Amino acid sequence: MSDAATVGEATSPPTPSVWRNADFTRLWTGQTASLFAAQITEFALPLVAVLALAASSAQVGLLTSVVKLPYLLVSLFAGVLVDRVRRKNILVATDLARALVLSVVPVLYWTDQLGISWLYVLGFFAGCGSVLFDVAGQAYLPRLVEREQLTAGNSALGTSQSAATIGGPALGGVLVQWLTAPVAVLAGAVSYLASALTILAIRHKEKREEHTEGASPAGTLREVWSGLRFVFGNEPLRAMTIMASIFNLSFTALEVAFVQFMPRTLGLSAGEIGLVMAALGPGFLVGAAFAGRLPQRFGYGRTMLTTASIANLVMLGISAVHGSGFLAVGTLMLINFLFASFGVANNVTVLSIRQTLTPDSLQGRVAATNRFVAMGIAPVGALLGGFLGGTVGLRGTVLITAIGLSSALLPLALSSLARIRYDLPAPLTADPAPLTPDTKEAPHA
Template structure:
């Protein structure tokens, strides 16, 4: 569940906005908006670079450097540590800056970091210490980019366009899940880790160019009008700098029953999912004897499923209710991974089973992703979008470094099959938490920012 993983002046139709923006079109005209298409293209390229890198670095460590379970857990934890360290600050910064500036700068910096790593690899210097540094750097910059693009999207479209726009953006992330792992695994297996790393740098460069071409002026909502800390507050408070701004985001999330439930369910999911993926990346090549290219293909199978999930997310919540869709999709998607520990050997049947499991997981986890993101954006005022997204990222994904370390420890102590069974079972806690929360009672129409319970 992506909290996970989102530019122009805010519209007067927004409950928290005071400045009209005639540039926002009707829902049916979203794809006719050239600036939205540039945002979508830039976000797609950035996500493709990120998903390529997420596969390239662990596969390089496992297949080339022969990293053990503990070392792989540390590598993944280092890359995820910025979520815990920087998410809250990122939200405070993004709400004060122009989001497009943040995205362009982080794209440029990630391209430089990965390009430097590619050169180091060609010189024979790309060992584990360098991988740790690169993973942390790219992870830190990705935290800033992800918070910024979510806030940028909300500033660009009307609230009635949120589901349609989120479906498009999450669909592009799904395309990245298809292309990134497959390309990364193939390049590492057929060519070399430096070439695969350079591919990630190229995608970030493409994103940089696309986002730079957005022409619509962007106003920061917080500089247009004061933002209330609580959606039902009678007297708006002035925005506070530094820690005060971070506290505003924390208090808003804590005061909203829906957002509190999102945080708890996301934290449970991300902790277990990080542990599961650490064991999974070892289980596929070592227990099932799959090649690097096959591992990349298996991970990429979540992409077509996620594309289907994005399409379903634009239709099912409005038909069956957001709460029913959230709980049901989480049960099916998370439960699919429980089938993996039962697989044996590297036969064609086993490969097909792995692909099927990843497809099902991709479909229903993406359905949860888009629905949760739409709920979060609908109940949050424009001027708090960055801080709320960062707060949920901090709480929800802050446990991922611990999860990665836990997965490595369980794999060492209980073996790959036993560790995978335990970590995949832990993912079922997330739908349980959603089922007993106010999220389960959400209907077909989402509440607005001032309908806090």
């Protein structure tokens, strides 16, 4: 049953602001520092390869792939670990580990021992830490805040993610310019250390989960399987995962075509392309700022479906743009702004529902399964975008992949998720089942 008020109650007590929760504030501060560290590192590490080691384009591409590889190799097992041990400990440990790993880069550089192979190894371990931190962070939030505060909490963290996405590379660029690329990596390590110390100050006491499977390899694989079975065996979680899979496949393919479409088909200059891409930044911030309010005004299901529809369908307009004048640039900027705004709002709402539906003992594995699917399908999308671009042309590829984005709406529209109204649903059981009627509507007087 939902925790909603029963029929006959005129009003329900207001939910306290999430910012009154000191532990959430510490988590938000720590995660913000960690997000900025990740963005600085993602910007500076390839520049170390280029500026300090004169690496080739292929080597830089391989470095980027190695850093992302843990999402495929580690995600599912990270979920098991997150569900076995205290999540705060994982957040602190991964921050400290990444700070230590990245601090090795400037030390090796200053002692003339840094080589591209070292960057591959260190980048891979830093990527493993990022996977663990991401999964643990998503699983930890429901332990710190009330169910009714999840959307506000995710919205605040989404704002930090947006700010880091915008400001992190810019800050990294300044640090590289002033201090050199290896020292910029060290700045990221310091930011990870600050994150660890802040999260360490959280006072909430977690109970250690008891697992009958044990820590044997066979037990670990059974726990991985139980997480996969829970996600794909429950209709609402399965719909979210399928939607994410279709979206990431199509969006990655669209990205590959779009970066070529602007200069080669439309003839946009580098400055004009920069303006188009810069429009994403304000969109991220606006979407994250309003995401927490939309479900209370329009209902969770309607918010999910509407925000996803606007974000995905607006991308169909890209293929209709012609020329390189002010109108073309302005149209693409508006499309990017709307996509970012409504896309972030949708992500916050979907994440809040997923956390609410998932029992605490499975939060890590469910988050890991979603990360595995979302990141695992992206390389296939990149290959698809390149193949279509060479066969049907860039404009045709942009249109086809935008249609693919639109098709991601179908799993959501056909699922019980679209019928959730104002009250958050109760957690699912381990038995495969769709949402019950009691969790679909808010029984307001």
